[in-house]
Each structure stands twice: as C-alpha cells, then as structure tokens.
Amino acid sequence: MKFSEVNKPVKRVDAYEKVTGKAKFGADLFFPNMLYGKALHSKYPHAQIIKINTEKALTYPGVKAIITAEDIPNNKFGVIIQNQQVLAQEEVLYIGDGIAVVAAETKEAASEAIKLIEVEYKELPGIFDPEEAAKKDAPLIHSELEDNQVVHHRVRKGDVEKAFTQAEVILEREYTTQFVEHSYIEPEAIIAVPYEHNSLVTIYGSIQNPFSCRNAVANVLKVPLNKVRIIQNHMGGSFGGKDEVISSMAARAAVLALKTNQPVKMVNTREESILESYKRHPYKMKYKVGATKEGKLVAMEIKCIADSGAYACQTPFVTWRSVVQATGPYELPSVKTDTYGYYTNNIYTGAMRGYGSPQIVFAQESLMDELADELKMTPLELRLKNIYHNNSITASGQKLDNHQVSLEEVIAKAVKASNYIEKYIEYNKSQLGDKKRGIGMAVSFRGCSLGAEATDAAGAIVAIQRDGSILISSGLAENGEGLKTVFSQIAAEELGVDIKRINYMEVDTSVSPESGATVASRSTLLGGNAVKNAAQQIKRTITEMIADKFKVKSGDLVLRNENIYNKNNNQKIMSFDDAVDLANKLGVFLSAYGWYKAPDISWDEETGQGRPYFTYVYGCQIAEVEVDTATGQIEVLKMVAAHDVGRAINPVTLKGQIYGGIMMALGYGIMEEVEIASGYIKNTNFDEYLIPTIKDMPEIIPIIVENPDPHGPYGAKSIGEPTLELGAPAIANAVAQATGRRIRHLPLNLERVLLGHSLSKGGTKNDIL
C-alpha cells in the first residue's frame, strides 16, 4: 500500500512553538486580577483532624480566601470509585492529603499564609503494608467499607491443582516492585477562571484527561457538565500521572475561583508534586509454574497484591490489566491468577505508563529465565517452545485469530540485532576481573486500548474552512507523544492534502467530542480511526458534489496531491482549493464529526474468561549489561527493542517513543524508588529521586515491525506503553547472567546487587525526618 502522508517521518506539527519558547504551558498563563492558590498538606500519614483554625492565616496581607473540606460542595470524587477527598474531612489518609487551600494576591503570601493555619491532629496508627491491610482484623482505612480490599480479579482456566501433579518441574518464586514517580518535568499547574465565555468556570492547565477532569470538577461543584469548560494547554509530560491529582487541584482551584470571583492559579513545587501525586503501584507477586522436562509449560498459579494507598484511584483497572496479562504470552492449559488491591495509608497509586504490566512482566520474564536455568535450557529456547502463535488460546480463553501474532518475528529480529545467541554463550563462560557482562531478554503481549472494563470509543471533528485550511479537534489530548502530528497526518492522507493545511486545536471540552481518556496507548488506534472517519465523510461529500456537477461517478474520484482526479484516466478534475470554493458557492457543508467505537469485547468477572481486548501488540527487548561486582554498579550497554506496532503512522516519532520508554524502563529497573517509611516520603526532589540522565543512556536499537491490524487506521496499533514494560526484566535477566545471582526485587540498585537487600528500607519516621 502506498501512502502520501502516513507511514512517513513527518515533522512534528507543534515543534516550532516548543523550540522557541512560545508554547504556553499551564504555569505560563497569567490572567488579570489573578490569585495564587497554595494547599496545606497533612503532617501525618494517618490522623484524625480535631480542629482547623484559619483565622490567623486569613489576616495575612494579601490573603483573599481559605477553603477547607466544609467549603467543597461534594468532597468525594474518583474515576472508578468515588472515594478520594478533595480536601481531608475528618481524617487524613496519607501524607499528601490536602487540609486547606489559600488564595492570595502573591505566591509568597499564599505560601506564608498556609504556615499560619493551625491544625489540631490526633495521630492514628496506620497500615503501610497491603498484606497487613488484607488481614481480617485490620483496622479500616475507609470506615464506610467492610474491609480494606479495593478489588479482586480472577482468571480460572483448566484444573491447576491436577496440572501441577503432572508437572515434572515446579518452581515457586516471589517478586516485588517499588513505588515509582512519573517524574514529568513539568510540575502540575491549574488556572481556574470564573465566569468566562458563558461557562461557570473555565480551567486551563496541564491536564492529561480533560474529560475526566471536567467530570470531577462538575461533580465536586454539583453543576452540569456544560457549565465547566476544560481547555488543555501544552503538557510537560504526564505518563499517566496528570489525572486524579490534577482533577483534585482543578476542583480546589474552581471552588476558590468561585468563592473569590477571581482567577486562581495553582502550581505545585516539585516537593508538593512528589508528596501529593499518585505513584506506580508496588506489587508483591507469587508465581508458581509447572513444566515438563522438555520445557513445555503445563500450569501457572499467580497471586499479585497491589498497594493502592489511601484511595482506589485506578487500582481496579490497573490490577485488571495485570490479571489478563500475568502469565505472559505463553500457551498454558491451566492457569489460576488472582490480583488484589488493598487500601493502606501509603501514598495512593494510579495510572503510570504500563498500567499494571511493568510489574507482572518483570515477574513473569524473570521466572521464565529461572525456569530455563532449572531445565538447563537457554531462555530463548524455553520461550520459543511456549510463545503464542496465530490461533493460540490465551489464559482468558481468547483465541488470537483476528490479527498476526508476531512474537516469533519480534524475537527473531531482536535476537539477530543483538547477537543474542553468540553473546549468551560468550557471557556464560567464566569472566575474569570484577566487571562481568550479561545479556537478557524479555517478551510480552499487550492488549490494546481500554479492554473490557470500560466503554471504548472516540470522536473527532474535521472542519474545512472557507480558504481550504483545515481545523481538527479531538477529545484525545496531546501529552507530548506526537498525537497532534499523527492525527494531522491521518486527516491529510484521507483528504489528499498537504499537512501544512491542518491546524490541530487544543482539547476544549465544550467543543471537542468526548473521547474517553488519552490512556492505554489507545489514541492512534481509537482517535486515529475517528479522525479517519471524519475525513472520509468530508471526502464523500466532496466527491458526491463533484460527481453531481461533472456527471461522473463519485466512486471514480480520488483525492491526492492537493487535487481531485478521475482514477480511470488519472485526469485532474479540479484542485482541492477549487473544490472548497465550489462547496462554498453551493452551500455544501465541509465539516464532519467522526466517531469510532471499538469492536465488542467480553469478560466474566468470576472466571476471567472472555475476549478482554480486541487486539494485541507484541514486543521483545534484549539488554546487554556490565556489572562491576566490586561496587554493584550496573551499566546498561545496549538495548535492542523490536515492537510490532501494526503500522507506523510516523516512524520517527515512534522511535522517540521507544527511546523514551526504554530510558524510563532503565530507571525502573536499576535506579528509581520512591522511598516510603511508615507512610512518610523520603525523596521529594530530583536531588534524591534520581531518574536517568543523558549519561545513563545505553546504545539503543529500535526495530519497528509492521503487521497491519484489521482494526487500526492503516493497520496501526499501539507503542507508548509496550516500550516501557520490557526493559526492567531484560536488564534483570542480563544482571543475573553476569553475576550468577538472581535479584527478585526492583530496583536492582547497588546494595541489592552487592548485598542482596536494600539498605534504605525499613526506616522509621525519626530516621528520615
């Protein structure tokens, strides 16, 4: 298939304003008469609030208003379960809970005033371990609930007990992962403007999911959705992180804006951001696997426990993706998987790139290497014996029969590019000196888009203006990944015009069609199809208009190279501009709403059987490392990443996703951990929470594999999250080969490599404050 605009390295449509400093991010907006909001956060991870006295703070010069929970019309919100407090009412449930918010004429006044708010607490014992929270007699985190369980998902396939009796080799292992901070470089920012353009309140800022934010704010204010308008600004990164924390900030700012009748701006410091914003879930994972001596898997039993922290947030869906993908892409006749989420008084956890997969891929891919060792096979051999192929049946009983299952292909390409086979043999030989090398692989399958937990549809508006320029508006939001460029390419492709004609509007919830959230690596697939649908409607309108006038068949007309041609004789009929002029004269409407609803899927909550996702992507990453066994230092030398994306709409922005995903995975694997002791957070800025710098970069070789999917626009599927879930286990497997020691906890930091355990765990409040 030949394309003119898609499948090409088109330059980003938003790059100019970003390289010149003209792009406006949330914190860059200033409104006349604007106030600055600042939140007072809790002093304890769990405490009863006896009394809040704001009198002194209110007298501080410049202070205009202070709100507490009493001022919030409806204090509870949440996308899945509405139990997150906008401001703490009777109890604080985690260290980042807000108590009060000040609005003042200057940032300084707001910061000074919150120090004058007097809060009387009664400190309460907290629960900081989800396994403690799971106990029958555990105190309740949410007193209105019967227990501390957020959710429990199951997969039941075959007879696991019986299958294990037939296994010749059985391995039981436990793996754990850590709290991880999104570390978007732009801290959260919100401006709420009252009574602007007929809306009760208009909210600007770094908002990943404008429609989720609108739902939350409207619910909190108890007003209809059409009174709240959210306009997204340029986003300084999100990675799943600017959802609930931003909704909460937007709700607080909105209440203050309406109370003062002035715009209210809130911008978090990095410390406030790390203290308040949700993290990636830490998991405890118990895996039991049975296999034959020949290496054929016969059964797997899995139990995963996720720490949800104080609120439900996205835990119900995060743990659902885990339950679907927990076995990895391996054929297994018998599976029993349970995933749980429990409330604790730790910081709450939510969506972060990967969304329940980085944890289980780490466990399952470590386990495969451990099993290969046990069976005296190579990791590659064991995987090739068990991976999914076309028509394989997944643990959920889904037959993979509607797309190319390309695991063998992605593995082959990654193996070749990394010289895996030769290097694996070489590094297995004894290595002289302190520095030892290893090579490790990880593979995965990943369901595209939301899956069976939520309605999955998206919309877009394509509107041709009088002069032939084109506006696109979609409900999905650019988060930095390149969505505006990809959607513009798709519209240009369908309409046969140059991408320069297109201007992609920021999401405005009062204009753009509600499209669900920009999550789950779903935008190209869902939103791309919606843009394509809208453009196709306009194309039909144009061809019918011309067919009518020139007495040709509309089906014979094609739009390409800025012209309309008769495809039978390749004759140009008119230019695109002339067609637009003609439509203007004839009063033909050249705008369309496009809509795409994902194919039907199904899920049985009791058995975990069904069709949880309508299609999947496949990937393989291979890491080569050098470990200094004297110091514990791990250097990642090279990462090879082969990903089947269906079709690369833009191969260069796609490579950018791979590079970025790998570096984030490298952080997850060997560097990053939000250190939490008894609910207190120790590392609250980038001087202590270290993320990969340019110096940590390995050589990265991205390999794009294209097996067009029948559901995707031009066959395109997903890339954002798959790139992130494979790096840590590939590195862990490489480190195990290099050192001969298996580490079953992330991150693989110096102490763990050297001593086998982390020195920074188990601190008390006094140790860290």
Add this chain to the structure above:
Amino acid sequence: MKINKITVTFIVNGQEVTLKVGSKERLLDTLREQLQLTGTKEGCSVGECGACTVILDGKAVPSCLILTGQIGGSEVLTIEGLEADGKLDPLQQAFIDYHAVQCGFCTPGMLMSAKALLIHNPHPSREEIRTALEGNLCRCTGYEQIIEAIESVAKNCQ
C-alpha cells in the same frame, strides 16, 4: 511583609533592562514574571532538572539558583533570544528536523545548554555533548534524538 527592593541593570537577549527586584528574587522569577519570558521553565527549583537553564555571560546556568540582584552588568540569553531576525538558530531547526522534541518542557533548557556548549566548542564529540547536557533531565525522549540534533549542527558548523 515588606521586602527591600534592589535596582539592577543587565542585558536580556540583547536589550538592556533596569528592574526593581527583591533581595531574594531568583533570575527565573524575574524572567518569567517581570519580563514575561515564560520560555524558561521551572521544574525542580534546586538546580537538578535543567528546565530553567539560561546562558549567563556565556555559561549555561540554572536560573533558579541565581539571584537577580547579583547579576548587574551581566548578559543573559534565554530561549526567546535564540531566534534572530525571524530566523531560527541552527540548533532550534535541528531539534525540529531530528524530532528532538516531545512534550517540549525540557526543550528550552536543553537548547540553552547545547548553545552554550557550541559557543565554546563548535565540534563536540558525542561524549562532550552528553557531558554538557548531563544537568538537563528529559523524561520523554530518552535523549537519543536530542544528541542526534546537536551532532548534526556540530557537523555543519563552520
């Protein structure tokens, strides 16, 4: 609380400015709030992320750690000053051409660090580029395309 103001004169993007600033006012705040030069970003306020990098008298510095009151007579170049006479700096063009931009929040700081490097070393090696940009965090790009962009300019530099 009244804070004593200091009058300070310095050059920003080729233009002399005279401002009254608080004794604790950071250059970052002066640029963003007094001069509306919001291209310089605030990411951590402790000099770790590099989003606020500007060029001060030829050197890349985190403007969150500089007090404006102390830079009288100095010359500051911000991202807004890179584009000259309606023409993008070669580095800016290369960042577009090599897809070195994703969310764009770290981009101004990255560009200023890269510019400072090329002022002193027009033909840096890959390793020298990595050293010069070590203080600029990016969470989106994985840095590869940023290095490629800078290398392309270094290669074409006269």
